[in-house]
Amino acid sequence: MEISHQVPWASLFWERRFSSSLPIGQTTFLLLSPRKWRGMVLFFKTNLVGHSLIISTEAEFNHFIFQNEGKLFQCCYPKSFNEIAGRDNLVSAEGFMHKYLRNLVMNLVGNETMRTKLIPKVEKTICKNLQRWCGQASVELKEAVAKMEFGFGAKILLSYSESKSSKSLRQAYADFQHGLISFPLNLPGTAYRKCLQGRKKAVGIIKSILEERRATPETRKERDFLDLVIEEMKKKGSLMTEETAVDLLFILVFAAFETTSTALTLAVKNVGEHPKVLEELAKEHEAILRNRKNTDQSGITWQEYKSMTFTHMVINETVRLANIVPGIFRKVLKDVEIKGYTIPAGWIVMVCPPAVHMDPKQYDDPFVFNPWRWQGQELNSGSQTFMGFGGGARLCAGAEFSKLQMTVFLHYLVTKYRWRVIKGGDITRIPAVVFPNGFHIQILEKNTIPEDAAAT
Numbered sequence: 001m002e003i004s005h006q007v008p009w010a011s012l013f014w015e016r017r018f019s020s021s022l023p024i025g026q027t028t029f030l031l032l033s034p035r036k037w038r039g040m041v042l043f044f045k046t047n048l049v050g051h052s053l054i055i056s057t058e059a060e061f062n063h064f065i066f067q068n069e070g071k072l073f074q075c076c077y078p079k080s081f082n083e084i085a086g087r088d089n090l091v092s093a094e095g096f097m098h099k100y101l102r103n104l105v106m107n108l109v110g111n112e113t114m115r116t117k118l119i120p121k122v123e124k125t126i127c128k129n130l131q132r133w134c135g136q137a138s139v140e141l142k143e144a145v146a147k148m149e150f151g152f153g154a155k156i157l158l159s160y161s162e163s164k165s166s167k168s169l170r171q172a173y174a175d176f177q178h179g180l181i182s183f184p185l186n187l188p189g190t191a192y193r194k195c196l197q198g199r200k201k202a203v204g205i206i207k208s209i210l211e212e213r214r215a216t217p218e219t220r221k222e223r224d225f226l227d228l229v230i231e232e233m234k235k236k237g238s239l240m241t242e243e244t245a246v247d248l249l250f251i252l253v254f255a256a257f258e259t260t261s262t263a264l265t266l267a268v269k270n271v272g273e274h275p276k277v278l279e280e281l282a283k284e285h286e287a288i289l290r291n292r293k294n295t296d297q298s299g300i301t302w303q304e305y306k307s308m309t310f311t312h313m314v315i316n317e318t319v320r321l322a323n324i325v326p327g328i329f330r331k332v333l334k335d336v337e338i339k340g341y342t343i344p345a346g347w348i349v350m351v352c353p354p355a356v357h358m359d360p361k362q363y364d365d366p367f368v369f370n371p372w373r374w375q376g377q378e379l380n381s382g383s384q385t386f387m388g389f390g391g392g393a394r395l396c397a398g399a400e401f402s403k404l405q406m407t408v409f410l411h412y413l414v415t416k417y418r419w420r421v422i423k424g425g426d427i428t429r430i431p432a433v434v435f436p437n438g439f440h441i442q443i444l445e446k447n448t449i450p451e452d453a454a455a456t
């Protein structure tokens, strides 16, 4: 690991990945003539399970890769990823198929749907859960939020309810997640085998819901995403086969709960550790309540949501530091010239967002949680220096939806409740962000005194 002092984030990623996930065999870390630019290694060559791989740690080149999606670069995740995410999964789909699937997803979580349909539903779910957690001695926030997001996602996608089902979709995803980032060795006892088994169970449940729905199209009060998918399947010459439908639903249920729950837990942790941020956040949300002309207004309006600038700054800062997706993989379609080097067609490039997010040339004191650094900037989900949600034509389809959920959660948390940490909150990267001891907090109504404090 001789280069660890030069690219701490990238090397940390590989070190963790290979030491924790590759118990057998050795992957060598090859460093071939790294180009330095303003003191930072731009890119270097290594090898990933037999593939030649360029790791790009440079903002400009990463942006170039995103902007040339489909022309010079193509999405490329390892074969084993397609085995666990499904052959027809949206993340690996290309060209017309990618556009078609992405459009369907935008139908589910695009701005118009969020504005007209999702805000009140998100609010209702969050308020109900916060009320339930309030007063409990301790709530493990990551798991509690993941459960809430899973329930919400499974409902809008499939009208699935864990409590009304004989088989647990949630457990199937827990097994899937357990081995998601592991060496692709399908032998009894391996994490990868467990992951494949989890996928098989989840796919089985989703398939049976799909078949049941097709056999007995009921008249539900509200259409879910599955209704839309089935409608697509019925169209003459449709691209939507049963396999594609199942793979799409499978990946969406997962995407809907895992990433957002991690980001939201980190947001609460960051805000709690920075009293000035909490104060500013509360000020913004209390002003929203105060400025309402109609005092009977029951929920957040789209305009109010859009005006929560400081909250959006807190979310961007959280996602920047979280680096939930540490590597984004692309295949080089044609030879690419970059700063005097040629990257040959067929090679794999890994965009490394953490290296950009933690680069002191891009962000002053990059390890410090400082939402004010976003002041006056466009708070987009992707830019040349912010790639927590990826970029270009494959910018995360759920980025805005994820931000909406975090914003609504923070709104109710800071206006109605207060919280204190009971235990946990440590973070480990394997390379996915995990909380090894959880993040246990107590949530109380804003104007109550905790029992132990009242007793003293």
Ligand code: HEM
Pocket: 075, 090, 091, 102, 105, 109, 252, 255, 256, 257, 259, 260, 263, 319, 324, 325, 328, 329, 387, 388, 389, 390, 391, 393, 394, 395, 396, 397, 398, 399, 401, 402
């Ligand atoms: C904090 C939360 C989230 C983070 C950090 C995140 C991150 C990302 C990243 C980095 C990518 C790009 C992958 C690539 O270019 O290969 C991506 C793609 C994607 N994400 Fe997210 N995501 C989040 C939440 C969500 C949610 C809530 C959904 C679902 C509703 C979602 C659905 C998707 C989909 C469908 C894609 C593929 C887009 C495409 O290829 O066109 N994500 N996400």
